Amino acid sequence: MFRYISRRIIMMIPVLLGVVFVIFTILYFSPGDPARTILGVTATEQEVQMLSEELGLNDPYGVQLFRYLKDLLRGDMGRSYKNNKSVSAEILQRFPTTLLLATLSILFAAVIAIVAGIISAIKQYSVFDNIVTGFSLLGISIPNFWLGLMLIILVSLHWRLLPASGFYGPRYWILPLITNGVGYMAGIMRITRSSMLEVIRQDYIRTARAKGQREIVVILKHALRNAIIPIITLIGLQFGRALGGAVLIETVFAIPGLGKYLVDSISAKDIPVIQGGVLFLAFLFGVVNLCVDILYGFFDPRISSQYRRKKEKAVKMHAKQAN
Amino acid sequence: MDEKILEIENLAVEYRTDDGVVKAVNGLDLTLEKGGTLGLVGETGAGKTTTALSIMRLLPDPQGVITSGSIKFAGQDILSLSKGELRKMRGQHISMVFQDPMTSLNPILTVGDQIAEAIRLHEKISRAEAAVRAQSMLERVGIPPNRYSEYPHQFSGGMKQRVVIAIALACNPQLLIADEPTTALDVTIQAQVLALMNKLKNDFETSMIIITHDLGVVAEMCDRVAILYCGEIVEYGSLEDIFDHPEHPYTKGLFSSIPDLDTRASRLTPIPGLAPDPSRLPKGCKFANRCSMKRPECVKTDPPVVNLDDLHRVKCLLAQGKDAEQHATLG
Amino acid sequence: MQSKQTDRSRKNYSLWLSAWKRLKKSRMAMFGLALFAIICLGAIFADVIAPYPYDFQNLDETFQFPNANHWFGTDSVGRDIFSRILYGGRVSLQIGLVSVLISVTLGGSLGAIAGFYGGKTDNLIMRTLDILLAIPAILLAITIVTALGPGMFNLMLAIGVSSVPSFARIVRASILSVKEQEFVEAARLSGCNDAHIIFSHLVPNIMAPIIVQITLSMALAILSASSLSFIGLGIQPPIPEWGAMLSAGRAYIRNYSHIVLFPGLAIMATILSLNLLGDGLRDALDPRLKN
Numbered sequence: 001m002f003r004y005i006s007r008r009i010i011m012m013i014p015v016l017l018g019v020v021f022v023i024f025t026i027l028y029f030s031p032g033d034p035a036r037t038i039l040g041v042t043a044t045e046q047e048v049q050m051l052s053e054e055l056g057l058n059d060p061y062g063v064q065l066f067r068y069l070k071d072l073l074r075g076d077m078g079r080s081y082k083n084n085k086s087v088s089a090e091i092l093q094r095f096p097t098t099l100l101l102a103t104l105s106i107l108f109a110a111v112i113a114i115v116a117g118i119i120s121a122i123k124q125y126s127v128f129d130n131i132v133t134g135f136s137l138l139g140i141s142i143p144n145f146w147l148g149l150m151l152i153i154l155v156s157l158h159w160r161l162l163p164a165s166g167f168y169g170p171r172y173w174i175l176p177l178i179t180n181g182v183g184y185m186a187g188i189m190r191i192t193r194s195s196m197l198e199v200i201r202q203d204y205i206r207t208a209r210a211k212g213q214r215e216i217v218v219i220l221k222h223a224l225r226n227a228i229i230p231i232i233t234l235i236g237l238q239f240g241r242a243l244g245g246a247v248l249i250e251t252v253f254a255i256p257g258l259g260k261y262l263v264d265s266i267s268a269k270d271i272p273v274i275q276g277g278v279l280f281l282a283f284l285f286g287v288v289n290l291c292v293d294i295l296y297g298f299f300d301p302r303i304s305s306q307y308r309r310k311k312e313k314a315v316k317m318h319a320k321q322a323n
Numbered sequence: 324m325d326e327k328i329l330e331i332e333n334l335a336v337e338y339r340t341d342d343g344v345v346k347a348v349n350g351l352d353l354t355l356e357k358g359g360t361l362g363l364v365g366e367t368g369a370g371k372t373t374t375a376l377s378i379m380r381l382l383p384d385p386q387g388v389i390t391s392g393s394i395k396f397a398g399q400d401i402l403s404l405s406k407g408e409l410r411k412m413r414g415q416h417i418s419m420v421f422q423d424p425m426t427s428l429n430p431i432l433t434v435g436d437q438i439a440e441a442i443r444l445h446e447k448i449s450r451a452e453a454a455v456r457a458q459s460m461l462e463r464v465g466i467p468p469n470r471y472s473e474y475p476h477q478f479s480g481g482m483k484q485r486v487v488i489a490i491a492l493a494c495n496p497q498l499l500i501a502d503e504p505t506t507a508l509d510v511t512i513q514a515q516v517l518a519l520m521n522k523l524k525n526d527f528e529t530s531m532i533i534i535t536h537d538l539g540v541v542a543e544m545c546d547r548v549a550i551l552y553c554g555e556i557v558e559y560g561s562l563e564d565i566f567d568h569p570e571h572p573y574t575k576g577l578f579s580s581i582p583d584l585d586t587r588a589s590r591l592t593p594i595p596g597l598a599p600d601p602s603r604l605p606k607g608c609k610f611a612n613r614c615s616m617k618r619p620e621c622v623k624t625d626p627p628v629v630n631l632d633d634l635h636r637v638k639c640l641l642a643q644g645k646d647a648e649q650h651a652t653l654g
Numbered sequence: 655m656q657s658k659q660t661d662r663s664r665k666n667y668s669l670w671l672s673a674w675k676r677l678k679k680s681r682m683a684m685f686g687l688a689l690f691a692i693i694c695l696g697a698i699f700a701d702v703i704a705p706y707p708y709d710f711q712n713l714d715e716t717f718q719f720p721n722a723n724h725w726f727g728t729d730s731v732g733r734d735i736f737s738r739i740l741y742g743g744r745v746s747l748q749i750g751l752v753s754v755l756i757s758v759t760l761g762g763s764l765g766a767i768a769g770f771y772g773g774k775t776d777n778l779i780m781r782t783l784d785i786l787l788a789i790p791a792i793l794l795a796i797t798i799v800t801a802l803g804p805g806m807f808n809l810m811l812a813i814g815v816s817s818v819p820s821f822a823r824i825v826r827a828s829i830l831s832v833k834e835q836e837f838v839e840a841a842r843l844s845g846c847n848d849a850h851i852i853f854s855h856l857v858p859n860i861m862a863p864i865i866v867q868i869t870l871s872m873a874l875a876i877l878s879a880s881s882l883s884f885i886g887l888g889i890q891p892p893i894p895e896w897g898a899m900l901s902a903g904r905a906y907i908r909n910y911s912h913i914v915l916f917p918g919l920a921i922m923a924t925i926l927s928l929n930l931l932g933d934g935l936r937d938a939l940d941p942r943l944k945n
Contacts, residue, residue, distance in 0.1 A: 014781075015781075015784055015785055015788050016788070018781075018782070018784075018785030018788075019785055019788050019789055021785075022785055022786070022789070023789070023797055026797050026798055026801045027797060027800065027801055029801060030800060030801035030802070030803075031801075031803065137682075137926065137929065137930065138922075138926070140925075140929055141873070141922050141925040141926035141929055142922055143877055143880060143881065143897075143918060143921045143922065143925070145881065145884050145897075145900070146900060146914070146917075146918030146921065146922070147918075149900065149904065149907060149914050149918070150914075150915070150918065152907065153907050153911045153914075157907065157908055157911075202426060203421055203422075203423060203426040203427045204426060204427055204428055204429040204430070206381060206421065206427075207421060207427050207428065207429070207437075207487070207490065208429065208440075209381055209413065210379055210381060210413055210414060210418065210419045210421075210491075211413065211414040211440060211441040211444055211490065212409075212410040212411060212412070212413035212414035212415060212441075212444050212445060213410070213414075213440070213444060214410060215406075222429050222432075225431050226429065226430065226431055240790045241790060241791075241792075243790055243793075244790030244791065244792040244793045245790075245792065247792065247793075247796065247885055248792075248881055248884065248885065251884070251885055252904075262796070263885045263886075266796065266800055266885070266886070266887060267886060269800070271800075274796070274797065274800055278789065278793045278794075278796070278797055281790060281793055282788055282789045282790065282793065285788065285789070285790055286788055289788070299431065300430075300431055301430075301431055301433075301474045301476075302430065302431075302474065302476050
């Protein structure tokens with residue numbers, strides 16, 4: 001298992017380097033002169049040139065990329081064109097909010113969805129199953145930023161039950177959580193249902209029943225654990241979507257997180273912020289993917305055993321042949 | 324030998340699907356004496372597995388429905404048992420070995436845990452004790468006990484089937500149902516598994532039902548044979564009755580469609596045609612459309628069961644008049 | 655060979671026919687198809703149906719609630735929301751279609767090459783795409799639009815590129831599953847070149863998953879487009895786009911919630927119709943997967 005995890009971490013490094021390369025390159029070739037952006041239209045050509053030189057913007061692409069990577073390794077993502085603040089510091093200050101919102105939304109969605117999906121699969125074609133299927137169809141199709149607006153209109157403005165913007169405590173979390181959660185819930189329900197339906201038909205489920213096992217144990221111990229891999233995969237993907245979707249949800253609810261920070265800097269073409277924000281969120285996504293991979297290994301012995309030591313494998317092969 | 328462990332009377336099972344009702348078992352009568360081994364023989368779709376699943380009460384829910392009949396195990400009516408009583412029965416009194424060992428084991432649990440689980444369900448013992456018992460079970464089926472904590476994917480097909488047998492016999496059941504236990508295995512492994520089952524059956528004094536379409540397996544393992552066709556038993560008798568004096572044209576057909584080393588027939592005679600669609604069964608004899616000895620009346624009336632002697636009975640119009648007395652005088 | 659070819663095309667034909675028959679049986683899929691058809695017709699014939707031009711401002715009739723003249727009401731500058739939604743459909747459907755075309759072409763060829771040649775080529779392509787997959791799609795799209803600037807084509811490109819990896823994966827997996835079959839070997843032995851094998855032997859056999867993916871991706875593309883427009887990165891006013899309409903209407907939700915109600919419903923209806931259709935197609939094209 002340790003081998004498996006360390007291998008996964010090592011495999012992550014080239015991907016993350018690739019991500020930096022891709023994002024840096026795309027933004028490097030974006031039109032516009034950063035020095036001009038910083039100084040504004042009133043600055044003279046000479047001032048702009050001087051600043052460009054100072055920031056190293058006249059250096060060749062390769063030099064700039066290398067410098068960015070070097071700084072990144074030290075945790076330095078440059079300074080905002082808009083207010084000259086350190087991008088890393090701003091990101092570190094804001095990301096807990098974004099991560100908290102994403103994590104809570106996913107947890108909230110996953111718990112409800114997995115339970116509902118299981119019941120739906122066991123009671124296929126029942127009324128409950130139909131409700132779950134209908135809900136997941138609608139939930140997948142609702143744009144969450146619109147759902148957020150509708151909830152604000154109804155719950156905050158009309159009924160005056162919950163605050164419409166900000167993120168200052170559990171009361172503020174509820175609407176963003178639901179807004180985010182509905183879509184994720186719908187997806188997880190669907191996959192739980194279909195994955196469980198597939199597993200329930202397997203022969204080993206019949207074996208478990210033939211042993212005289214209780215139905216609830218058959219479902220949770222034998223079926224769910226086998227059905228969980230696609231569910232975890234989807235939850236991992238949705239975590240990525242939640243991190244990206246922060247740009248929408250934080251805009252709707254005026255939440256001071258990383259997403260809002262990103263959106264605010266897009267219109268100002270504040271490249272270091274966009275670059276840093278995207279990279280940081282991609283990095284978080286990478287960590288989530290790593291966790292997902294580790295969970296795979298935990299739930300499915302076939303995956304982690306691929307990485308057992310070769311010697312052990314050889315011994316086993318020998319034993320197998322001897323039998 | 325006279326004590327009956329299993330009595331099935333007039334069993335009928337249907338599968339209700341979107342595409343219609345499939346009559347899988349139609350009025351099946353069967354008995355098994357304690358310690359006996361019964362071979363249930365028939366083509367795919369003849370209702371062998373459905374019969375087995377009915378005994379275990381493991382028919383797919385909600386599609387599979389037992390519409391009539393009774394199944395008595397050791398005198399107790401299985402069809403009236405509560406869920407809790409069924410759970411007690413399964414694994415402890417009646418066990419089942421399934422057809423495909425590749426898919427019968429849970430891929431994410433160690434084989435040892437899967438055996439121990441069966442034991443702990445029916446006996447109040449600690450985890451550790453169950454593990455010890457499971458290891459000794461592994462040993463009995465010929466697997467080194469140190470492979471307890473390996474996963475199914477680390478085992479070959481034959482080894483997996485041994486594990487499945489170990490699970491089935493873990494609680495020393497009175498009846499073991501083996502559903503085509505060797506079909507999915509290589510021929511050499513088949514022999515090993517059959518020998519193992521025979522040995523264990525004797526050791527544990529288990530009664531056994533073997534479901535198969537392989538007459539070789541029947542010859543090797545069984546003392547009673549039931550030939551199934553379209554959810555009915557068309558012929559039933561001792562091993563000798565069926566192998567040496569088959570009466571039903573279908574049984575005869577089965578024997579002439581397998582190669583015989585002694586006679587080296589230049590050509591096998593397969594049974595022509597296909598079994599009728601089980602959702603639209605004919606009124607008369609269900610085998611009539613494929614029968615080489617068909618008479619006009621065969622398609623009109625459902626043939627009665629004729630008792631040729633105490634044991635041997637056949638469901639065919641041609642056998643009428645060959646009932647017990649005459650058979651005795653003629654024979 | 656010739657007769658085999660026709661045999662297969664006849665088999666393919668009956669395959670599609672039976673798939674259509676199964677699709678017709680699914681009420682949900684038919685509902686999705688009908689809804690999608692209505693949305694398409696509304697977009698195509700917007701000129702005829704829409705009671706007002708999309709940019710016609712009537713400052714005397716601002717913030718009107720839905721009424722007989724303005725079925726969906728009017729916005730802050732008195733534009734008819736119903737008309738704008740019809741025209742907005744054009745934009746959304748165009749973006750959906752073109753961006754999916756981009757991802758099918760790019761992703762499909764990359765996936766086909768990777769799956770067909772395997773080995774190092776496969777590794778190189780798939781590892782590169784892993785990098786794109788490591789970036790949440792909307793962030794990749796934001797980055798691309800930031801670099802290229804807003805505008806319809808840039809938006810299509812950004813969305814198209816961000817779903818290249820998922821297409822590549824599906825095509826690659828499907829190619830791998832049919833590549834080893836005998837008819838491919840037969841074609842190779844009869845001297846067909848690689849391109850011919852890929853396009854006339856492999857591609858027709860993997861159409862089913864691709865069609866399903868196209869339908870579902872279009873839903874996703876339309877959602878992404880409206881999301882990006884919502885945060886100001888997509889279609890710029892005055893061109894009506896559903897997400898942009900929501901964004902513009904946000905300021906007035908306190909008193910005039912109808913301004914954001916209808917564009918959202920339009921997005922939802924479109925996505926729902928495509929999802930229903932996609933699910934139905936999946937069941938119809940691959941009956942083994944049906945529960």
